Amino acid sequence: MGTVVQLKNRINNSYSELKSSVEEKLVLVEEKIKSKLSSKVSLVDEMTSYHLRTGGKRLRALLTLGSAKICGYSKGSRDVNLAACVELIHAATLMHDDVIDNSEIRRGKKTLNSIWGNQSSILVGDYLLSRCFEMMVEDGNLEILKLLSTTSAEISQGEVLQLQHKGEIDMLEETYLKIISAKTASLFAAATKVGSILTNKENKIKEALEFYGKNLGLTFQIADDMLDYNSEIKFFGKKIGNDFYEGKITLPIILLYQKANHTEKVELKKLFEKNKRNEEDLKKVLLMIKNYNIISACYTKAEYFINLASNSLSIFKDTKEKEILKNLTSFSLERTY
Secondary structure (H helix, E strand, O other), X not given: OOOHHHHHHOOOOHHHHHHHHOHHHHHHHXXXXXXXXXXXXXXXXXXXXXXXXXXXXXXXXXXXXXXXXXXXXXXXXXXXXXXXXXXXXXXXHHHHHHHHHXXXXXXXXXXXXXXXXXXXXXXXXXXXXXXXXXXXXXXXXXXXXXXXXXXXXXXXXXXXXXXXXXXXXXXXXXXXXXXXXXXXXXXXXXXXXXXXXXXXXXXXXXXXXXXXXXXXXXXXXXXXXXXXXXXXXXXXXXXXXXXXXXXXOOHXXXXXHHHOOHHHHHHHHHHHHOOOOOHHHHHHHHHHHHHOOHHXXXXXXXXXXXHHHHHHHHHOOOOHHHHHHHHHHHHHHHOOO
């Protein structure tokens, strides 16, 4: 088992490998997204153009393209269109998420809501979703339409479930996993399953890729939550303690509360009952996290999902595409941004 400090020093090129393997198609995805975001309404055009400039890893699009490639899809542009569609779903959820959380910074830049306000941000997020559904209909595959529309609904339910349990310091780990499974892992799972649907693969292939995506997504979110409380790593686009200031109960806090003594439990409960938490409050929590070795405990939990994701690819023959997707399980945990 590794530690976060070791993770920082380990080099993993899996994300770059995946990106390079589908680079030409990824360029087409960007062009597709840009064309779909254009609008005759000047404010919509201005806001979506700004969103495009903020960048992003395009990991979900890459997973769509990568899963299509491992399934043998090579001719046509359906993979490009659906990769763009998956990214639009993700972008819309981020816009809505920033409004819910009153976030001011994302990827190192001001959020849409901090510039144009909540109302415009919600409506533009809805605009992205409507464009996405246009693309699903254009594709014409009912299985894909059902998958992505169901996923969109699941993401929304995950957001509501998180709101319902906001500040609930004694949240069960099972509840936390339900939240991140819905709001994060479901879109990863849809992205990876799309490739198998495009190539009309048998159900066991579809299920394997969906299972891979789900567990990759769980690992990705646990890593994100873990990094938010790791004072040893400063990563791009998100400052330490955002989740804490917003009152979100994530895995580090759940595990900390489980290990804390009675006095510490009382202190933690008081902190999360406050309307606003400050830097001194964060320092107290970071010290407890360090004393109980919580980051390492989170890493152990994430390793379980890494192994599930990696093992699900055993159904495929040994190819370069399989190796890249398998290595990506490590990237999802080892990333520092």
